[in-house]
Amino acid sequence: MDCLRSGVLGLCLVVLIVASEVSAVQKVEKSSSGLSSDAQASVGSTLGSSSQPAISSNSVLVALLDSHYTELAELVEKALLLQPLEEVVGSSNITIFAPQNAVLERKLDPEFKQFLHEPGNLKSLQKLLMFHVVPRRIVAEQWGNKVHQTLAKDGLRLSEKGGKKSVDLASISHPNAVIRPDGVIHGIDKMLIPKSVQDDFNQWRREALAVIPQGAPVVDPRNIKSTKKAASTKDDYTPEHSIYYAMASAPSLAPAPAPGPGTGHHWFDGEAQVKDFIHTLVHYGGYNELADILVNLTSLATEVAKIVSEGYRVTVLAPNDEALGKLTTDQLSEPGAPEQIVYYHIIPEYQTEESMYNAVRRFGKIKYDTLRVPHKITATEADGTVLFGDGEHSAHLYDHDIYIDGRISVQGIDKVLYPAEEIKKTKGRKLEEEKTQVKTTNHTRGRLLGAVCGLFERVGGISFVSSCQ
Known part of the structure; x- marks a missing residue:
């Protein structure tokens, strides 16, 4: 405060910044004092970064x-x-x-x-x-x-x-x-x-x-679990190829063939499982719009059934009716738009609410692959649940574990998610439209003012209009 009264404001700011940085370094050193030298070196290497990568x-x-x-x-x-x-x-x-x-x-x-x-x-x-x-x-x-x-x-x-x-x-x-x-x-x-x-x-x-002196530990035989291995079943099957290998070559344009005899090594009845989870969406309430998109607007129900039949697992982030109701007719009527929207909400791995929350709680930020290659979904922990996306376009995990059968997991969210790159393009397009509109308005205003000034010049009253001078 003395330096503020004396008027040396710049010196005050420098002193305050140096003091805060010293305090922050002391806190980090104190928290990492229990680590080994290798662990301390790893922690120390992160001090220069302002945010932890996902x-x-x-x-x-x-x-x-x-x-x-x-x-x-x-x-x-x-x-x-x-x-x-x-x-x-x-x-x-x-x-x-x-x-x-x-x-x-x-x-x-x-x-x-x-x-x-x-x-x-x-x-x-x-x-x-x-x-x-x-x-x-x-x-x-x-x-x-x-x-x-x-x-x-x-x-x-x-x-x-x-x-x-x-x-x-x-x-x-x-x-x-x-x-x-x-x-x-x-x-x-x-x-x-x-x-x-x-x-x-x-x-x-x-x-x-x-x-x-320490006595021998007391062992309760009732708590000893059997080590006998269970017989292997078809559920132990893990696909050899990536999940994208099971998809059609152009999923947004051509539907995949329905699974059936003679169409490959189908281990599971994917069609029945997909029907079951869509039926669950309808009866759960609040997710009729997504069920309608899957069944009527696209061939995605058949596509997901094909993937599950090949032995893959998926997690569907399901926007509720309120979120999908905000989509305009133009957004859904563009060729391939419904497919691209839903593909971005399908994660090619099996996750429950508990597994996703445990991951974001321990690692801070997780990136999940989606079927809309190469875009990913970022997940963080917020308000005791999982938050997908960033900023105003983020969505909370709203209804957890709507449907989980070991192959398909459906998790309800309260907003429609978009890739970060697409959001940036949309903002840039809106900004260009606003600039074009302003230029058009200024051009029209300039032509009108020129006509008015010409009229006053002919009648000898131009000196009364300051904009014409």
């Missing part, structure tokens, strides 16, 4: 959260390693050797589990988890007998003998369990423990036993 819904990290390895995903989140792993995935492919949930729930030493969950052992937990991640892509077909450096800076030996693959002391139970563009997950039958973490655990156990 992670793709097809990322291996998102797949880890929605897989058979959720126990490992929870440990990664507890160890504050999600953001550092996002940084690694952003620059290179990764390979994760993931113990199954049953391994971490029932086969892990209770004392070792207690050691990992104590706050004072955060660095050991981080080192243990990073020992399971190799910063390069290693698929089962490229195994070999090699040693790869992990994110923990320790070497991890891969070996193959008699067709059986192993990593360190663990066997590969599910090779290529999850394959994504930015990484691979292999299922393993035990936790990988580096020597440094084992030494930390031994030291912790000696100190713990010297103070308070």
